[in-house]
Amino acid sequence: xxxxxxxxxLNAVCLSAMAKNTTRAPANSSKLRSSTSYDVxxxxxxxxxxxxxxxxxxxxxxxxxxQKVLAAATELNYAPNAIARSLAMRRSNIVAVLVTxxxxxxxxxxxxxxxxxxMRCGLHLLLFSITxxxxxxxxxxxxxxxxxxxxxxxTTLPQEQILRCNQLRIPVVVYNRVAAGGNACxxxxxxxxxxxxxxxxxxxxxxxxxxxxxxxxxxPVSIQRQIGLVGRLQELxxxxxxxxxxxxxxxxxxxxxxxxxxxxxxxxxxxxxxxxMAFGAMDAARxxxxxxxxxxxxVIGFDDVSxxxxxxxxxxTVRQPTQELARQCVQLLIERIENKELPPHxxxxxxxxxxxxxxxxxxx
Numbered sequence: 001x002x003x004x005x006x007x008x009x010l011n012a013v014c015l016s017a018m019a020k021n022t023t024r025a026p027a028n029s030s031k032l033r034s035s036t037s038y039d040v041x042x043x044x045x046x047x048x049x050x051x052x053x054x055x056x057x058x059x060x061x062x063x064x065x066x067q068k069v070l071a072a073a074t075e076l077n078y079a080p081n082a083i084a085r086s087l088a089m090r091r092s093n094i095v096a097v098l099v100t101x102x103x104x105x106x107x108x109x110x111x112x113x114x115x116x117x118x119m120r121c122g123l124h125l126l127l128f129s130i131t132x133x134x135x136x137x138x139x140x141x142x143x144x145x146x147x148x149x150x151x152x153x154x155t156t157l158p159q160e161q162i163l164r165c166n167q168l169r170i171p172v173v174v175y176n177r178v179a180a181g182g183n184a185c186x187x188x189x190x191x192x193x194x195x196x197x198x199x200x201x202x203x204x205x206x207x208x209x210x211x212x213x214x215x216x217x218x219x220p221v222s223i224q225r226q227i228g229l230v231g232r233l234q235e236l237x238x239x240x241x242x243x244x245x246x247x248x249x250x251x252x253x254x255x256x257x258x259x260x261x262x263x264x265x266x267x268x269x270x271x272x273x274x275x276x277m278a279f280g281a282m283d284a285a286r287x288x289x290x291x292x293x294x295x296x297x298x299v300i301g302f303d304d305v306s307x308x309x310x311x312x313x314x315x316x317t318v319r320q321p322t323q324e325l326a327r328q329c330v331q332l333l334i335e336r337i338e339n340k341e342l343p344p345h346x347x348x349x350x351x352x353x354x355x356x357x358x359x360x361x362x363x364x
Contacts, residue, residue: 035076044072055080056122092147095333098128098139099154102248106276107303110154110175113326121334123149130155132218140164150333156220159183171336173329176320177220179344185336186346187329189320191221191302194351195228198271198300198318201353203236205362207269207298211242213256213281215273219248222273225302229271242267246277253280254288261289268298269359275301275308275317282313282358298359302351314357321349 037051044051046065053059054069061069072078095118103110115125126146130139140161143151151165151172159180165172172184179186202210212229215222230241244260246252253272257280260267272278278301285291285299293299301308304319328347336342355361 035073035078037078037080039076040069040072040078043076044068052080092149093122094124094126094146094148096126096128096143096146096148096151097154098130098143098151098157100130100132103154104129106248106274107305107322109305109322110326113322114152114154114175114329117326117330121330123330123334144168144170149337152329152333153177153184156180156218157184169340171333171340173333173336175325175329178346182344185332185344187325187332188348189318189325189351190348191224191351192228192231194302194318194353195225195271196232197353199229199232199236201361201364202269202271202298202300202359203233203238205298205360207360208238209266209268210238211244211260211267211270213244213246213253213260213270213272213277215246215248215277217245219273222248225271225273246273248274248277250276250280253277254284255280257281257284258288261285261291268296269300270297271300271302273302275303275305275315277301278315278317278358279307279313282315293358294360298361300359304354308354309356316356316359316361317354318351319354320351324349 037048041048041051044065046069050061050065051069051073053061054066054073097111097114099111111125111127118125126148128139128143138161139155139157140151144164148170150170152175153172154175154177156177157172157174157180162172162180162183166183172179174184174186174188176188177186178188199210210229210233212226214226226243230243233241242260242263242265244256246256253276256277257270260270261284270278270281272281278299282293282299285293285297291297299315301315301317302320304317307313308315308317328349332345332347353364355363
C-alpha cells in the first residue's frame with residue numbers, strides 16, 4: 001500500500017515532466033489535442049450547428065448529414081462536451097430521483113424504467129436513496145446542492161419541500177403517490193380500484209373471511225391498497241377484515257401470516273400490500289403450519305415482481321404498468337422543465353389482476 005512518503009516523489013517526478021513539456025512541446029502536439037465541433041464540421045463538410053444538432057436529442061437533422069457527422073466524429077475521436085452545452089443552455093439535463101431503500105430493493109424495475117425513459121430523452125438520473133418513506137431531515141436541501149433540472153419523487157415529500165422547489169422553478173413529479181397540497185404532478189397506479197377488483201373477485205369466488213397484510217402505517221401505497229380492499233368488502237357486507245402490519249419485507253409477511261393463523265380466527269383469503277410479503281405469507285402457511293395454498297388460504301400480492309410467476313409461488317397479483325408510469329412521469333417533467341407555467345396534473349393508470357395458482361378465484 002502506498003504511503004504519504006511514497007506519493008511525494010511521484011508528484012515531484014510528475015511536476016518535473018510537466019515542466020519539460022511546457023518548455024518544449026512535441027512535434028505532433030496538434031494531434032494530441034482534443035478535437036472540437038469545428039474540426040468535425042470541417043471534416044464532414046457541414047456547419048458547426050449541424051454537428052450540434054446531431055448530438056442533441058430530438059433535434060432536426062437529415063439521416064445523410066447525421067451519418068457524415070458521426071463518421072467524422074468517429075475518425076477524430078470526438079465527443080461533445082456535456083458541461084459546456086449545459087452551461088450554454090442553462091440546463092444540466094440532470095434529474096434527481098428520490099427513492100426509498102425498500103422500493104429500490106423490492107421493485108428495482110421502477111428505477112430501471114425511469115432511467116430508460118430519462119436516457120431516451122437525453123436526461124441523466126441522479127439517485128438519492130432514503131431510508132424511510134417519511135425519513136427525517138430535509139431531503140430537498142441535499143438535492144438542491146446539485147444543479148438539477150427537475151425532481152421525480154418515489155417517496156413522500158412534505159409540502160414545504162415541494163413549495164421550495166416551486167419557488168426555485170424546479171418541477172416536481174411524484175411517482176405512485178399523491179403530492180402534498182396538490183402542488184406537484186402525480187403519476188401512479190390506481191391502487192384503490194385495483195384492490196376493489198380483488199375484493200369483488202374473491203367475494204364472487206365464495207370467500208367471506210379476509211385479512212390484509214399492510215406494508216407499514218406510513219406507507220402511502222399500502223394505505224391506498226387497504227382502503228380499496230376493506231372499503232369494497234364493507235360494501236359487500238364483510239364488516240370484519242383482519243389487518244396485520246408488516247414492512248414490505250419477506251420476514252414481516254411470514255410473521256404476519258403466522259400470527260393470523262395462530263389467532264384461530266376464520267380465514268380463507270389473505271391480500272398482501274406487495275408480492276414480497278405474499279411470498280413470506282405463502283411460505284409460512286405451507287412450511288411452518290403445513291397448510292395448503294390455495295386450498296386452505298388464497299394469497300394475493302401486488303406488483304407482479306419477476307419471482308411471482310416462478311413455480312414455487314405462482315402468485316396471483318396486480319401488475320403495475322411500470323413502463324407507462326415511467327413514460328408519463330418523465331413526459332410531465334419535461335413539459336414543465338420547458339414551460340414553468342404549466343399547472344400540476346394527476347394521472348392514474350389501471351393495474352391488471354394476473355391470476356395464477358395461489359388463489360381460489362373465478363375468472364372475470
